Amino acid sequence: MAKTCNVALIGQGFMGRTHSNAYLKVSKFFTDLPVNPVMHTVFGMENENPQVFASRWGWKNYSTDWKKVIANEEIDFVDIVTPNHMHMPPAMAALEAKKPVGTEKPIAGTLADARAMVEAAKKAKVPTFVWYNYRRCPAVALAHQLVKAGKLGRIFHVRCVYLQDWGGPDTPLLWRFQKKLAGSGAHGDLNAHIVDMARFVTGDDIVEVSGAVAETFIKERTIPTTGAAGGIAAGAKGSAKKGKVDVDDAVLFLARFKKGAVASFECSRLATGYKNQNGFEIHGEKGALRFRFENMNYLDYYDATVDPKIQGWTSIICTSGANHPYVSAWWPDAHILGYEHGFVNQAADIMMVLGKKTPTVPLPDFADAYETQRVLEAALLSAANRTPIKISEVK
Numbered sequence: 001m002a003k004t005c006n007v008a009l010i011g012q013g014f015m016g017r018t019h020s021n022a023y024l025k026v027s028k029f030f031t032d033l034p035v036n037p038v039m040h041t042v043f044g045m046e047n048e049n050p051q052v053f054a055s056r057w058g059w060k061n062y063s064t065d066w067k068k069v070i071a072n073e074e075i076d077f078v079d080i081v082t083p084n085h086m087h088m089p090p091a092m093a094a095l096e097a098k099k100p101v102g103t104e105k106p107i108a109g110t111l112a113d114a115r116a117m118v119e120a121a122k123k124a125k126v127p128t129f130v131w132y133n134y135r136r137c138p139a140v141a142l143a144h145q146l147v148k149a150g151k152l153g154r155i156f157h158v159r160c161v162y163l164q165d166w167g168g169p170d171t172p173l174l175w176r177f178q179k180k181l182a183g184s185g186a187h188g189d190l191n192a193h194i195v196d197m198a199r200f201v202t203g204d205d206i207v208e209v210s211g212a213v214a215e216t217f218i219k220e221r222t223i224p225t226t227g228a229a230g231g232i233a234a235g236a237k238g239s240a241k242k243g244k245v246d247v248d249d250a251v252l253f254l255a256r257f258k259k260g261a262v263a264s265f266e267c268s269r270l271a272t273g274y275k276n277q278n279g280f281e282i283h284g285e286k287g288a289l290r291f292r293f294e295n296m297n298y299l300d301y302y303d304a305t306v307d308p309k310i311q312g313w314t315s316i317i318c319t320s321g322a323n324h325p326y327v328s329a330w331w332p333d334a335h336i337l338g339y340e341h342g343f344v345n346q347a348a349d350i351m352m353v354l355g356k357k358t359p360t361v362p363l364p365d366f367a368d369a370y371e372t373q374r375v376l377e378a379a380l381l382s383a384a385n386r387t388p389i390k391i392s393e394v395k
């Protein structure tokens, strides 16, 4: 009989829904997990109606006191989906209680918070996780496996983008536009994902960042009257009063990897025409890979080792069953997966780690997510000082 793990979810909002859905589904599709999650308690603030969220999503209990939730002896795993500045306090409390803990990305609102969390995790010696969900798209996991198997050989170029367009002037001053709540703007929200993906797929680390440009196009936004709790602007309305935006709308930068590849990263919330387009192109001496989330079931591969007469891009449908990562848990061949499956796949991998088994592909823990955070910090420093920044200087 598989063991069970009582989960506490700290927070609600958009990510609260994706994680709740993952815990609801995971044991139904991944039928041989060493540990199965039990949706024990969800925390939400009084004005967020956690009782409604709990009954809608199948949480057995709800609470408006996160400290009590974490201290409850019945809780085995603490999962945090609050706005970024609120990741550290519950994470520290969980680690203090020697409980495994996960957070939404980025690991924290500031590098200092992230560092404190890494140090506390080292002392606690319990598993930690950061939900970089795009790693768990079958196509992205396959890209990681292909690079690891040497299919690209030496990597020369890494080109990453994360483009959205919901941040126009009519979008109110949600928490994502406030430094004290979010840490940074599109950068920590979107570049965080593609820096993680680039490090994950290449298996290499970024050592230097340069040429960074950060821009806030919309400098003031209306104070929201609804929908401020998080997620994209859905349902949010602005009042007549305006407040100052103190984070970026877009950040672009260049980077160097340890093994010699050069890279570019670009994120924006004002990339008109793109709703949630993240992706990468990676060029190596033996081949190349290309991924775009808006077509997430496909990975493009170029094999430069075959006869030049037949060289060309191949579009691989990564949910076609042929041992593609995660796919055996889901539907018959090519019955296509979506955004939410990445979260279910992540919940499965977390349960594997908690059950001392190997996940399908590596999961980012606090220490790994801290490395991504250092790269993000370096880019902001590079933009502010108009100079290259070595990651070794960012602590």
Ligand code: SOE
Pocket (backbone or CB within 6 Å): 014, 164, 189, 231, 232, 276
């Ligand atoms: C909003 O920009 C957002 O919801 C991000 O916070 C998520 O991490 C991303 O996956 C989708 O867009």
